[in-house]
Amino acid sequence: MNKFIKAAYAGLVYIFLYLPLVVMAAYSFNASKYSLSWKGFTFKWYGILLSNTALLDAAIHSLTIAITSATVACLIGTLAAFMLQQYRFKGRKAVFGSLFIMMMTPDIVIGISLLVMFLAAGMALGFWTLLMAHVTLCVPFVAATVYSRFRGFDNSIIEAAKDLGASEYQVFRHIVLPMAMPGLIAGWLLSFTLSLDDVIISFFTTGPTYEVLPLRIYSMVRLGIKPDVNALSVLMIIITVVAVTMSRRLLKEKK
Amino acid sequence: MKDSLIFRRLVISGILGWIALFGAIPVLLLTGVSFLQRHPSDLIEAVFSMESYARLSDPAIGSMLFKSIMMATMATLLCLLIGYPFAYIVARANKCHARTMLLFVMIPFWTNTLIRTYALVAVLKADGFLNTALIFLGIIDAPLKIMYTQTAVFIGLIYTLLPFMVLPLYAAIEKLDHRLLEASRDLGASRWTTFKKITIPLTMPGIVSGCMLVFLPALGMFYIPDILGGARTMFLGNFVRDQFLIARDLPMGAASSIAMTSLMGIMLLIYYRNLRRSGRTVRL
Numbered sequence: 001m002n003k004f005i006k007a008a009y010a011g012l013v014y015i016f017l018y019l020p021l022v023v024m025a026a027y028s029f030n031a032s033k034y035s036l037s038w039k040g041f042t043f044k045w046y047g048i049l050l051s052n053t054a055l056l057d058a059a060i061h062s063l064t065i066a067i068t069s070a071t072v073a074c075l076i077g078t079l080a081a082f083m084l085q086q087y088r089f090k091g092r093k094a095v096f097g098s099l100f101i102m103m104m105t106p107d108i109v110i111g112i113s114l115l116v117m118f119l120a121a122g123m124a125l126g127f128w129t130l131l132m133a134h135v136t137l138c139v140p141f142v143a144a145t146v147y148s149r150f151r152g153f154d155n156s157i158i159e160a161a162k163d164l165g166a167s168e169y170q171v172f173r174h175i176v177l178p179m180a181m182p183g184l185i186a187g188w189l190l191s192f193t194l195s196l197d198d199v200i201i202s203f204f205t206t207g208p209t210y211e212v213l214p215l216r217i218y219s220m221v222r223l224g225i226k227p228d229v230n231a232l233s234v235l236m237i238i239i240t241v242v243a244v245t246m247s248r249r250l251l252k253e254k255k
Numbered sequence: 256m257k258d259s260l261i262f263r264r265l266v267i268s269g270i271l272g273w274i275a276l277f278g279a280i281p282v283l284l285l286t287g288v289s290f291l292q293r294h295p296s297d298l299i300e301a302v303f304s305m306e307s308y309a310r311l312s313d314p315a316i317g318s319m320l321f322k323s324i325m326m327a328t329m330a331t332l333l334c335l336l337i338g339y340p341f342a343y344i345v346a347r348a349n350k351c352h353a354r355t356m357l358l359f360v361m362i363p364f365w366t367n368t369l370i371r372t373y374a375l376v377a378v379l380k381a382d383g384f385l386n387t388a389l390i391f392l393g394i395i396d397a398p399l400k401i402m403y404t405q406t407a408v409f410i411g412l413i414y415t416l417l418p419f420m421v422l423p424l425y426a427a428i429e430k431l432d433h434r435l436l437e438a439s440r441d442l443g444a445s446r447w448t449t450f451k452k453i454t455i456p457l458t459m460p461g462i463v464s465g466c467m468l469v470f471l472p473a474l475g476m477f478y479i480p481d482i483l484g485g486a487r488t489m490f491l492g493n494f495v496r497d498q499f500l501i502a503r504d505l506p507m508g509a510a511s512s513i514a515m516t517s518l519m520g521i522m523l524l525i526y527y528r529n530l531r532r533s534g535r536t537v538r539l
Contacts, residue, residue, distance in 0.1 A: 006344045010356065013341045017363050017417065020374035023384050027377060080270045089267055098278050104467060104523075105282075108475035108492055109512050112499055113281035116288055116509070119298070136277040168259035197367040199478060200492075204499070214369055221373045221482055225380070233370040237362075244365045248358070 021237065028230035045231040055216060055232065062196060062213035065127075069134035070191035076135065077142025077191075078184055082176055084143075085150040086158075103140040110137060111204035118205065125207030133205035137198060138191035145190060149183030150176075182250050189247035193240055289509035299505055307510035316494075320511070323491035326405070327473035330412040334420040334469050335462065337413070342424035342461075346431075357425065364418035368472075371415050372482050379407055379483070403485035411483040412473050419468040427461020428454075463526060467519070474515060491515060 028046075032039035049055060084095060102110075114136065118129045161171050177184075199214045206212060213236070220229050289307055294300035310316060345356045363371065378384045379401045386398035401407050431454065439449040455462075477492035484490075491511065498508030 010341060010344050013337065013417075014359060016414070017360070019384070020371065020378045020414070021363070021366075023377050024374040076270070076273055079266050080273075083266050083270055087263060087267060091271065095270070095274065098274050102274075102278050104471070106471040106475040106516065108477070108495060109282075109285070109516055112495065112508060112512060113285040114277075115499065116284045116505065117281040120284055132277065139273075139277075168262040172262070193365050197365065199367070199369045200475065203496070214367060217373070218369060218478060221369070221376075225376055229373065230377075233367075233373065236370060237366050240365050240367070241362055244361050245358070248361070 024230050025234050025237075027225075027227060028234050030227065033227055045227040046235075048228045049231050049235075052228070054211075055213075058211050058213045058216040061210055065130055065134055065212060066192045066195040069131055069138060069195045070188045072131070072135045073138035073142050073191045074184055074188045077139045077187060078146050078177075078180060080139065080143040081146035081150055081180070082172060084147055085153070086176075099140045099143055102136070103144065107137075107198065107200040108204075111201040114201070115204040124209075125205060126209045127206075130202060130206040130210060130212070133201050134195045134198065137201055138194050141190055141194065142184075142187035145187040146180050146183045149180050153179065186247045186251045189243045189250075193243050196236070196239070285509050286513055288505050289513050291506050293504045293506050298503060304506075307504075307506040308514065310507065311511060311514055316511070319489055319494055320491060320515075323474055323494075326409065326412070326490065327470050330409060330416065330473045331420075331466050331470045333413055334417050335466060338417055338420035338424055338465065339462075342421050343428055345421075346425050346428040360418050360421050360425075364422060368415045368476065369478055372411055372479050375407075375411055375414055376402070376482065379410065402483065405484065405488060407483040408480050408488060408490075411479045412476075415476070415479065416469045416473060419472070420465040423461045423465040423468060424458065425461075427458040431457055459530075463523075467523070471519060 029041050029043070030038060031042040031044065080095070080099070084092065111133070114129070114133050115125075118125060123129055158171055158175055161175055166174070197214070199218060202212050202215055203218075206215070213232075217229060217232065220226060288299060290303055290305065292300045292302045292304045292306065311320065345353055345360070348356060376383070380386075381398045381400065381402060383402070385401070386395075389395045390398065401410070435453055435457070436449055439453050440446075444452065474490070475492045475495075477490070477496045480488045480490045480493055495508045495512050498504045498511070
């Protein structure tokens with residue numbers, strides 16, 4: 001009986017989480033444009049997506065930003081994690097603190113504070129400002145992922161390498177980096193999804209010259225339900241699912 | 256040896272510089288702007304003023320703030336209420352099941368929240384899935400008006416943010432040492448006492464981070480009231496956005512968001528202070 005209640009409760013929560021997504025996915029294959037009623041199966045809306053150049057441009061922009069910002073964030077985040085693990089210096093605690101605060105800061109505050117900085121610096125909003133903003137969003141998460149990977153490290157390997165005459169850079173390049181690789185890839189995928197999912201920070205830090213997908217969807221969605229948006233959403237969910245399962249597998253394998 | 260020193264110095268100064276440039280300076284600038292005055296053509300005027308903070312107590316703005324905080328608090332509590340038993344069930348399921356169950360929480364967690372909000376429209380609208388199903392089952396005669404009300408915003412917040420509550424709770428409950436619970440029961444404590452005195456305090460870090468992950472976005476996500484609440488619902492996130500992009504009153508937008516984050520910061524600080532005093536260690 002107890003077991004039954006537990007299963008029923010978990011089931012209800014999953015229905016709550018998935019029902020809207022399933023309904024949306026079903027609509028994306030529905031031939032009827034407006035009503036709820038089923039008018040037959042169609043791939044029409046996916047076809048319409050492919051001919052919508054504004055949307056495709058935004059999708060390419062989104063992917064470009066996600067890939068670039070994830071790569072840059074991985075570089076900075078890994079160095080930050082390496083520094084926190086290896087070096088003892090003044091302000092180390094402050095670095096932990098600020099990374100934690102940056103991770104917890106609401107998106108809207110990150111967005112507007114960067115916007116104020118870009119305005120103060122007289123920068124035009126577009127690709128570069130958006131890239132910097134997304135890197136800022138992702139670095140703390142990469143640092144945390146890679147750092148947690150470092151915690152299980154056997155430090156004697158690094159000491160041995162140093163005794164044998166390896167420079168700090170060589171230690172980083174040939175020992176730390178390969179050992180941190182699974183964490184690094186997981187961090188990359190995490191950043192990729194973070195960047196692709198972000199609406200609020202992009203909203204404030206990009207301009208009309210560089211529109212990204214979530215913002216494009218946002219302006220379409222405000223006008224109500226549209227079957228081609230359904231189709232697009234389904235595609236984005238699929239990309240997310242692939243990235244998530246890949247990063248989970250990577251983190252699990254090396255445990 | 257010299258090479259090593261250079262590399263080390265380069266890394267440390269590089270990272271510290273990066274944190275200063277993208278972590279500290281923007282927030283300092285934002286704080287600075289909140290103490291300036293707006294200027295009709297140049298956006299801001301370099302005159303010190305507390306006016307924006309004073310205006311936070313205007314009846315109109317004050318009631319908007321109160322409404323936003325109430326809405327976010329209620330959404331957080333309800334997420335906790337729904338999420339805790341669920342996370343407990345997942346954490347106590349056998350390993351193989353738990354992994355699959357967790358994956359199906361991760362997927363909505365990582366799916367774009369805007370898309371999930373949009374997906375909710377098809378369920379909640381007047382001729383949407385929910386109304387059609389309820390009428391079909393004969394539970395109601397006329398469609399419920401949920402879409403474009405505060406209820407829709409409330410449902411939207413819980414729907415999008417529930418996974419953000421469940422994951423930290425799961426991580427905390429999973430680490431819970433089962434032997435402590437058994438010991439407590441063996442020593443004669445009731446189920447409820449054990450839960451209150453052992454389970455809740457030990458999973459407190461998960462509860463706190465889950466609540467933070469729900470409460471803060473609930474205040475800031477302006478697109479949920481926009482899409483589900485219709486044009487007239489104004490919450491903190493929409494207010495801040497409008498100050499920046501429509502009213503062009505940067506000091507006001509800055510002041511309201513800073514007031515909100517400092518409130519949260521103070522609450523967190525008190526929590527961690529108390530935690531340290533009670534002798535438990537926290538891992539950030």
